[in-house]
Amino acid sequence: MLIAVIAGCEIGFWVVLAAGLVARYPLRLRRTGAALLMCVPLVDVVLLTVTVVDLRGGATAGFGHGLSAAYVGYSVAFGHSMIRWADERFAHRFAGGPPPGEKPKHGRARAAYEWREFVKAVVATALSCGILLLMIAIVGDADRTEQLSGWLTRLGVVLAIWSLWPITYTIWPAKPKKGSATSPADRTPRA
Template identity: 70%
Template sequence: MLFGIIAACEIGFWVVLLAGLTARYALRMRRLSTVLLVCVPLVDVVLLVATVIDLRGGAVAGITHGLAAAYIGFSVAFGHSTIRWADQRFAHRFAGGPEPWRPPKHGMARARHEWKEFGKAVIAWAIACVLLLAAIAMVGDSDRTAALTGWIARLTGVLAIWSLWPITYTIWPAKPKQTEADPVGEGTPQR
């Protein structure tokens, strides 16, 4: 049951987001758009309430409870940037807005971008871990919440792997690719 609610919340996130952006750019209904976009975080509240009700009802914590915490953490940490990403594309496509922002590809600018994304991942990890620890404390039965402890370790492992991207971009910054028109690879004509 909870897995279905998680799937419904993921679908609901995108449906409410697309409805809000469609109202803003295609229908030119700014107030309705604002109301719909403000409702996007309510999807997380629905999932949180469903998870608490399930655990309070005596359910043994399983993979879906851990997944719910991870989803909420990710949604809170990355939700704003996801909405901004979609908004830029809708504005460009339907309202003649500027080209959507793209992350830098090279050098220390790319490293800074990767550290910023990693910072969001740390926030997502922290929120998910707090939710998992709160669920463990709320249930108060280590036999029923053993899976949640495993999720903390799993999420920590994912965070450790994620850290490799900003570290490698910092140590070995990406360089522009050499093209046939630029055989030296410096980006300026040789004189």
């Protein structure tokens, strides 16, 4: 059941985000759009509530419970940049805004970009692990939360693998192909 709730929350995230952006730009309802965009984090609250209620109701933690903690942690850490990504594209398409920025492809700018993304992953992992530990404490039964403990290791492995990208781009920065022009994104780091 939790896997279906997680899928529903992912769909809900994009539906609420799209509704907020449509209200904001094509419909020019700035306040309504802002209100809808502020509701995007409520999707995470719904998922977290369903997960905790299920565990408090006596369920033994399974894969879905751990996945929901990881989903919430990553959604919180990366949600703002995902919303900004979508907002830039809607602003360009419907409000005459500047073209959306691209991630840098080469050099120090790309390495800096990869390190910023890695820091978000560290925050996401810390939040996810905190939620997992909180769930374990709420249930208070090691037999029922064994799957949650396993997720702590999984998230650590994901973070260790993720660390390879910024390290690689720092040690061996990508260079532009011969004859290609360097884009402005490659010269200035993007936040």
